[in-house]
Amino acid sequence: MATFKDFRNSIKPNWCPGCGDFSVQAAIQRAAANAGLTPENLAVVSGIGCSGRISGYIKSYGFHGIHGRSLPIAQGVKMANRDLTVIASGGDGDGFAIGMGHTVHAIRRNIDVTYIVMDNQIYGLTKGQTSPRSDVGFKTKSTPEGSVESSIGIMELALTAGATFVAQSFSTDLKDLVAIIEAGISHKGFSLINVFSPCVTYNKVNTYDWFKEHLVALDSIEGYDPQNRSLAMTTLMEHKGLVKGIIYQDKEKPSYQDLAHGYSKDALALQDLNLGEDTFKQLAAEFM
Amino acid sequence: MIEQLSWKVGGQQGEGIDSTGEIFAMALNRLGYYLYSYRHFSSRIKGGHTNNKIRVSTYQTRAVSDDLDILIAFDQETIDVNLHELRDGGVVIGDAKFNPVIPEGSNARLFAVPFTELATELGTSLMKNMVAIGATSAVLGLAPESYQEVVEEIFSRKGAKVVEKNMEAIKKGSEYFQGIAGKIDGFQLNEADGRKRMFMIGNDAIALGFLAGGVRFMPAYPITPASEIMEYLIKKLPKFGGTVIQTEDEIAACTMAIGANYAGVRTITSSAGPGLSLMMESIGLSGMTEVPLVVVDTQRGGPSTGLPTKQEQSDLMAMIYGTHGEIPKVVMAPSTAEEAFYDAVESLNIAEEYQCPVILLTDLQLSLGKQSVEPLDYSRVEIRRGTLDLNAQLPDSDDKDGYFKRYQVTENGVSPRVVPGMKNGIHHVTGVEHDEYGKPSEVATNRQKQMDKRLSKLKSLKFDTPVVKNAPHEEADILLVGFNSTRGVIEEAMPRLEEQGIKVNHAHIRLLHPFPATEFKELADRAKKIVVVENNATGQLASIIKLNTGNHEKISSILKYDGNPFLPSEVTAKAKELV
Numbered sequence: 058m059a060t061f062k063d064f065r066n067s068i069k070p071n072w073c074p075g076c077g078d079f080s081v082q083a084a085i086q087r088a089a090a091n092a093g094l095t096p097e098n099l100a101v102v103s104g105i106g107c108s109g110r111i112s113g114y115i116k117s118y119g120f121h122g123i124h125g126r127s128l129p130i131a132q133g134v135k136m137a138n139r140d141l142t143v144i145a146s147g148g149d150g151d152g153f154a155i156g157m158g159h160t161v162h163a164i165r166r167n168i169d170v171t172y173i174v175m176d177n178q179i180y181g182l183t184k185g186q187t188s189p190r191s192d193v194g195f196k197t198k199s200t201p202e203g204s205v206e207s208s209i210g211i212m213e214l215a216l217t218a219g220a221t222f223v224a225q226s227f228s229t230d231l232k233d234l235v236a237i238i239e240a241g242i243s244h245k246g247f248s249l250i251n252v253f254s255p256c257v258t259y260n261k262v263n264t265y266d267w268f269k270e271h272l273v274a275l276d277s278i279e280g281y282d283p284q285n286r287s288l289a290m291t292t293l294m295e296h297k298g299l300v301k302g303i304i305y306q307d308k309e310k311p312s313y314q315d316l317a318h319g320y321s322k323d324a325l326a327l328q329d330l331n332l333g334e335d336t337f338k339q340l341a342a343e344f345m
Numbered sequence: 346m347i348e349q350l351s352w353k354v355g356g357q358q359g360e361g362i363d364s365t366g367e368i369f370a371m372a373l374n375r376l377g378y379y380l381y382s383y384r385h386f387s388s389r390i391k392g393g394h395t396n397n398k399i400r401v402s403t404y405q406t407r408a409v410s411d412d413l414d415i416l417i418a419f420d421q422e423t424i425d426v427n428l429h430e431l432r433d434g435g436v437v438i439g440d441a442k443f444n445p446v447i448p449e450g451s452n453a454r455l456f457a458v459p460f461t462e463l464a465t466e467l468g469t470s471l472m473k474n475m476v477a478i479g480a481t482s483a484v485l486g487l488a489p490e491s492y493q494e495v496v497e498e499i500f501s502r503k504g505a506k507v508v509e510k511n512m513e514a515i516k517k518g519s520e521y522f523q524g525i526a527g528k529i530d531g532f533q534l535n536e537a538d539g540r541k542r543m544f545m546i547g548n549d550a551i552a553l554g555f556l557a558g559g560v561r562f563m564p565a566y567p568i569t570p571a572s573e574i575m576e577y578l579i580k581k582l583p584k585f586g587g588t589v590i591q592t593e594d595e596i597a598a599c600t601m602a603i604g605a606n607y608a609g610v611r612t613i614t615s616s617a618g619p620g621l622s623l624m625m626e627s628i629g630l631s632g633m634t635e636v637p638l639v640v641v642d643t644q645r646g647g648p649s650t651g652l653p654t655k656q657e658q659s660d661l662m663a664m665i666y667g668t669h670g671e672i673p674k675v676v677m678a679p680s681t682a683e684e685a686f687y688d689a690v691e692s693l694n695i696a697e698e699y700q701c702p703v704i705l706l707t708d709l710q711l712s713l714g715k716q717s718v719e720p721l722d723y724s725r726v727e728i729r730r731g732t733l734d735l736n737a738q739l740p741d742s743d744d745k746d747g748y749f750k751r752y753q754v755t756e757n758g759v760s761p762r763v764v765p766g767m768k769n770g771i772h773h774v775t776g777v778e779h780d781e782y783g784k785p786s787e788v789a790t791n792r793q794k795q796m797d798k799r800l801s802k803l804k805s806l807k808f809d810t811p812v813v814k815n816a817p818h819e820e821a822d823i824l825l826v827g828f829n830s831t832r833g834v835i836e837e838a839m840p841r842l843e844e845q846g847i848k849v850n851h852a853h854i855r856l857l858h859p860f861p862a863t864e865f866k867e868l869a870d871r872a873k874k875i876v877v878v879e880n881n882a883t884g885q886l887a888s889i890i891k892l893n894t895g896n897h898e899k900i901s902s903i904l905k906y907d908g909n910p911f912l913p914s915e916v917t918a919k920a921k922e923l924v
């Protein structure tokens with residue numbers, strides 16, 4: 058059995074001291090070990106941003122792609138080899154600005170990938186511009202007078218896009234975060250996990266203390282039922298999206314791989330590629 | 346008796362014009378004639394003039410013919426738009442329903458046949474195209490029975506009655522025509538060789554090549570003129586455990602293909618200019634991360650949305666030089682449907698052997714032109730995966746993290762390749778400059794080593810017939826050069842020029858990048874003039890030839906960018922002027 062140490066490597070993250078992303082990395086490593094994975098059967102695909110570096114800091118197959126495209130790459134990996142556990146990850150700019158199209162479609166497609174977003178409500182790597190998750194009025198390098206665009210209610214959006222697993226967490230809540238990632242990994246289908254991961258350098262508003270003050274744990278809400286989609290929606294709206302825990306899970310819906318007509322039950326990557334002369338002749342004869 | 350003839354059917358889009366041409370051509374293909382067709386269509390589904398021009402011959406032709414022998418018209422617009430193509434004494438058969446007329450002074454022979462009325466009498470006006478086919482066969486002197494097999498195949502699903510009715514419609518058309526026109530001389534083809542050939546569009550050949558070459562996954566976004574590749578694989582891949590995903594856009598298609606290739610499945614995507622523009626950043630990622638990738642670009646009229654349903658060859662600069670930074674990339678350009686099949690297979694091998702992106706470039710005329718194809722030889726289908734061995738037992742690594750040297754600097758630049766799931770194969774993949782383990786590195790010496798490694802890979806590229814040569818002359822007056830579908834038109838212009846005493850050699854470039862300078866130079870040295878024939882406005886291939894081989898003073902261009910394929914007469918006339 059692999060332990061979380063087996064998912065570590067010697068590369069020192071280039072994140073600022075105190076960055077929320079450190080805990081997300083640790084949580085993924087722990088969740089992977091708890092889920093019984095081995096490093097060679099885990100693929101972590103990430104986008105570009107401070108957070109995007111994460112695939113290099115976990116010992117597993119890792120793919121650090123291009124800005125906003127971690128999801129299509131991750132879905133390609135999973136389609137090629139359904140025996141792998143595939144985690145996609147990146148920042149809120151990566152996933153909800155440049156990559157938003159892919160996010161919505163990955164949600165509705167429901168390929169079995171666990172998507173972990175490190176949401177710091179700002180662009181870290183490019184030194185502090187507004188993000189689609191920035192609050193109205195938030196002053197950044199690119200919005201010196203305060204952002205006038207609405208923040209995306211990403212959890213609500215995921216619900217309307219047909220998500221089968223939607224969760225939110227906070228980077229310092231290591232235990233909860235590990236449990237949620239584990240649940241996401243074992244979920245059959247696409248799981249979206251938005252993790253508030255403070256940027257200590259460029260976001261002086263949405264700080265650790267700010268989140269501690271504002272986040273409401275779903276398990277503290279009486280009668281909350283993550284199988285109830287409309288309850289999930291109203292709860293999110295009541296709390297302006299500032300909740301943590303598993304917001305919604307549909308345990309019944311089969312994943313894309315299980316629904317795709319004809320798609321192999323075994324890893325596609327390991328199949329014999331030769332058609333054979335007879336099959337080829339039949340295919341060719343269809344054009345005669 | 347004649348050796349070749351051109352037939353065109355036209356009418357409003359959505360009226361069954363395509364199927365009329367399809368049935369006519371399929372039947373003649375079965376008889377062993379060579380077929381070559383080109384469809385004129387627009388970006389709309391119903392309405393708007395459409396036509397299908399089909400060339401029938403007893404020998405292989407791959408060009409749209411200069412003129413037309415027979416025009417079948419379902420409306421007056423078809424006659425107005427196409428009559429100028431008709432040869433002297435050509436035949437026009439129009440549906441009596443619209444009272445077809447030809448301008449005074451035209452020496453075309455016009456016949457009105459009640460296509461719609463005869464079909465309606467038989468039960469449904471839908472069969473008017475069968476009546477038209479019947480009238481055509483009367484002109485050609487073909488027995489209506491020649492269509493039996495094809496009609497059965499197409500309509501047997503709907504029952505024997507429908508087959509019978511359709512055959513009846515063909516007979517009615519034939520009889521009616523003979524009744525009003527008798528036998529017309531000059532339209533009877535010599536007997537064909539009776540050999541079985543495939544009848545397919547270039548995109549079919551490519552899709553079949555991919556399937557035979559081991560493709561099991563395709564993410565793609567629909568676009569003209571590429572969609573048929575996707576449509577074929579949607580039908581076939583599930584039978585082999587694979588699947589097609591229609592993605593949200595071409596960026597997703599290309600990056601998903603990269604993810605799947607990285608994980609070990611032969612995965613391709615296809616698109617046209619607008620889609621390729623969106624894919625450029627991802628193609629660079631494939632180059633930098635050395636993940637194999639094959640992308641088909643079916644060129645159409647650009648720029649922007651341009652002429653989406655028309656012929657053009659204006660993407661080649663973008664395919665060769667597109668994407669930022671410097672990567673190894675291969676751009677292949679098949680010139681016939683047969684080549685498209687074998688090249689599709691080979692593109693997969695090259696992408697895996699050299700671990701780089703490969704662009705399989707075609708153009709609309711090749712991708713959509715339906716043509717007779719000699720039987721394809723499965724024994725030529727080879728699957729070579731380069732340094733990838735999925736069953737390899739990898740030794741423990743000496744790296745402190747146990748990482749695998751996925752980007753090991755080797756003599757030919759090609760590194761060992763592993764895929765996720767393999768024990769002891771863990772490494773990092775990143776579009777950031779990296780060391781031999783894939784770990785990010787900005788160290789100058791490492792940067793240089795990795796750049797040199799990547800860019801050196803194609804120095805050892807082995808490519809079968811990068812230039813198709815037909816060079817009978819030791820010293821030619823003119824070397825005609827083209828790529829993709831202009832092969833046929835150049836082949837047809839050649840003998841015409843020779844007849845006028847001009848010595849012509851022909852070079853068709855099948856490997857656009859890396860440019861086969863040595864092969865080309867040899868031919869260039871043996872020609873007084875080099876004339877590059879291309880469907881674009883700026884002479885892109887000519888520029889590439891100059892860049893790679895010099896010869897500036899010898900090179901001139903024949904360009905066409907009005908959306909239509911070259912005709913043999915155009916190339917002949919312009920080439921003659923340039924000698």
Ligand SMILES: Cc1ncc(C[n+]2csc(CCOP(=O)(O)OP(=O)(O)O)c2C)c(N)n1
Nearest residue numbers: 105106107108124148149150151180181182
């Ligand atoms: C196509 C493209 N455009 C722009 C960039 C520059 N860029 C890199 S990361 C980034 C945004 C980072 O923000 P986020 O995704 O929120 O991640 P964070 O750095 O905050 O973790 C941008 C704009 C790029 N790499 N590629």
Ligand code: SF4
Nearest residue numbers: 073076107181256257
């Ligand atoms: S800039 Fe912000 S997001 Fe980036 S590493 Fe520093 S703290 Fe983290």
